[in-house]
Amino acid sequence: MLLKLKLYIIFKIGEIKLEIKKVGNRGVLFKFFYLQDTGFGVTTNVYLINTKNYVFVCDTFLGPDSMKEVKNYIDINLPNKIIIIFNSHYDWDHIWGNCIFKENIIISHKLCRNNIIRAGEKELEVYSEYKRGDVEIIPPNLTFDNKISFEEEGVEFFHSPGHTNGSASCIDLVDKVLFAGDNVEYPIPYFQADNIYDYKDTLEKYLNLDIKKVIPGHGEISNKSLIKENITYINNIITGDIEEYLDFKYRKVHLENLNRIGKSI
Numbered sequence: 001m002l003l004k005l006k007l008y009i010i011f012k013i014g015e016i017k018l019e020i021k022k023v024g025n026r027g028v029l030f031k032f033f034y035l036q037d038t039g040f041g042v043t044t045n046v047y048l049i050n051t052k053n054y055v056f057v058c059d060t061f062l063g064p065d066s067m068k069e070v071k072n073y074i075d076i077n078l079p080n081k082i083i084i085i086f087n088s089h090y091d092w093d094h095i096w097g098n099c100i101f102k103e104n105i106i107i108s109h110k111l112c113r114n115n116i117i118r119a120g121e122k123e124l125e126v127y128s129e130y131k132r133g134d135v136e137i138i139p140p141n142l143t144f145d146n147k148i149s150f151e152e153e154g155v156e157f158f159h160s161p162g163h164t165n166g167s168a169s170c171i172d173l174v175d176k177v178l179f180a181g182d183n184v185e186y187p188i189p190y191f192q193a194d195n196i197y198d199y200k201d202t203l204e205k206y207l208n209l210d211i212k213k214v215i216p217g218h219g220e221i222s223n224k225s226l227i228k229e230n231i232t233y234i235n236n237i238i239t240g241d242i243e244e245y246l247d248f249k250y251r252k253v254h255l256e257n258l259n260r261i262g263k264s265i
């Protein structure tokens with residue numbers, strides 16, 4: 001089976017540029033380059049976990065045209081498996097592909113579903129130039145408060161407020177991989193909610209997990225060191241030790257963060 005091979009494929013179809021990479025024993029990372037090319041400067045990750053009974057897909061990127069690539073991969077390599085979708089948070093760049101899976105179970109935190117219902121159509125209007133295919137806003141159809149565990153599969157989804165109040169994470173307990181969505185970012189986290197104490201708490205809880213790899217919503221596969229760096233940033237915001245973040249590397253996101261939490265330089 002293809003999944004057992006060491007997998008590293010880069011291909012370009014029209015404007016879709018995608019890298020597919022095997023992670024651990026049962027994970028597959030789909031790294032999309034489309035937003036990087038459009039000036040946002042980030043690659044975006046969709047993460048697949050192949051378990052005993054299901055294929056879990058974390059986040060759905062920019063629409064059906066992007067997610068067709070993931071679906072094709074599943075059709076070829078994991079046929080007849082039931083697909084379960086997970087949304088890590090409500091941002092447009094992580095949920096627009098839900099519509100290609102509207103017959104499937106789509107899981108999120110309760111607040112994430114509420115946020116999609118509240119802001120989804122508006123975001124589709126504002127960022128429509130980035131959509132890939134005909135996007136229809138499809139909110140998750142299965143929600144949880146604290147966590148939901150697939151005991152037989154070794155997969156858990158849990159509330160992890162941070163980047164947004166309804167952010168949630170996925171842990172593969174077998175491969176020891178955490179999919180953290182946009183809660184973990186290089187080089188510094190991006191605040192979209194204003195409670196940075198919740199954010200810090202979530203990142204500190206991540207450090208207590210038995211994990212070897214961390215997959216952020218954007219950028220490279222990492223580990224606990226990136227979580228620690230993100231905690232350091234929040235600690236520095238709290239103590240006011242923030243001068244270094246005016247450096248070009250951090251400046252734009254840092255200034256937006258200060259604005260979000262009502263602090264000035």
Ligand SMILES: [Zn+2]
Pocket residue numbers: 091093094182217218
């Ligand atoms: Zn994002």
